[in-house]
Amino acid sequence: MRVPISSLLPADSPRLAGEDPEHVELLAAVRDLPPILVQRSTMRVIDGMHRVRAMRLRGEETIAVTFFEGDDSEAFLRAVDANIKHGLPLSLADREAAAGRILAHSPHWSDRTVAAATGLSPTTVGAIRRRSGVPAAQEGSRVGRDGRVRPVDGAAGRRRASEVIAMKPDAPLRAIAREAGVSVGTARDVRERLRAGRDPVLSSQRGTAREPDPSADGPSESQRRRTGGARQSTDWRSVLGSLSRDPAVRYAQNGRAFVRWVDGHVIEPVEWCELIDAVPPHWRNSVAELARSCAGAWLEFAQELEQRARTKSEPGVA
Missing domain, CATH: 3.90.1530 (Conserved hypothetical protein from pyrococcus furiosus pfu- 392566-001, ParB domain)
Structure with a gap:
């Protein structure tokens, strides 16, 4: 009206x-x-x-x-x-201020939930939480985007799951997850890691840094070659914030459309861990092919951008 x-x-x-x-x-x-x-x-x-x-x-x-x-x-x-x-688009400073305000009135929200609401990375939200002195959720847990309560310390949950598996190696995954207070996906990953003789705790959750292990969390050398070489993980939310503030993008209709498109087509490196259990067994192969196709499309997109960047920087090219 x-x-x-x-x-x-x-x-x-x-x-x-x-x-x-x-x-x-x-x-x-x-x-x-x-x-x-x-x-x-x-x-x-x-x-x-x-x-x-x-x-x-x-x-x-x-x-x-x-x-x-x-x-x-x-x-x-x-x-x-x-x-x-x-x-x-909101600037990075706008989104960080919004995250601080949301944490102030909803400290029980997980970093990932606040990140999804503000367009930041969970790492950035975690830093804002610590900097603001916002108390952690009661009993060491926070509410995630799906409404489920999860422990703040993911490493502790993985260790509990490994202990349950050691005592009950044949227990169903759901029973392990329920007793350890973790998701079924986490219980499955912990069991597979134990069977392979690996640490059940992810490298990102460990207190001290370790040398990269080709057989552990990272991609293999052949995988790195296929994706154009090993590169550090990019905080794409920061890139997106800087991109959206560039006048060449900000005041162009196709530029703003590109920012919105990217925002809906990028996935956090660990975000799929919370979603993978939603895929029914009879759809896993099809969805895997779909994911591989999307990854291939992104790789072609990256290669085309790099090719254009090289062409633009060559001497004699206007």
Whole structure:
């Protein structure tokens, strides 16, 4: 429905610097703008302050709105989510500030849950949690994105699972997972590691760094050759934040579309561990082929970008 612009309150925005005047001018030239999102109980704008400014700039007195039913905390989460998924992307500083605010009122949320809500990496959220002095969840556990409670110390759960397996080597995976307080996927991984004579705790969870072991967590030499050489893991959220702030991307329609596309097509290195159990046994081969196809497409995409970068840097090329 349409409401008077004068009836709206400014957004409790995750944008630290407020609205961008240049983006407002760009929107003012767009004929049909989508409705803004407004918290019904307060008439406060949740998402769409740039559109409000643009409509005022055009001399409009009313604006199309969609109402949101929820409290202030839910409204802020919705504002962060909306600004990550479309429009002018939030800066890295905006997203980090939003993560700190979410942790303050929801300290029981896992780092991965907050990361998904703010477009940051779980590692970055963990650093913000420690820097802010936000207490850990009670009884050493946090609520994940799927609503399940998991221990903060994943290494401890893996050790418990290894002890259960040592005492009951023939126990079903679900029984091991239930007794150790871990997921079925974690129980399976721990059992496979023990059978291979490897440490049940992941290298990323160990207290001290170790020399890389080709037979352990990392990819084999042949796998590294196929993927173009061994490289350090990239914090793609930081890359995405920097990319979205580049004017060449920020003010181009296809640039903003590319940022949104990348955001929906990248997976964290360990994120699949929480999802793999959702694949039924009779679909595993098909999904594996699908994953391999997607990986191949990303590899071709990377090779094409590198080829264009080399061509651009060659002498005599404009």
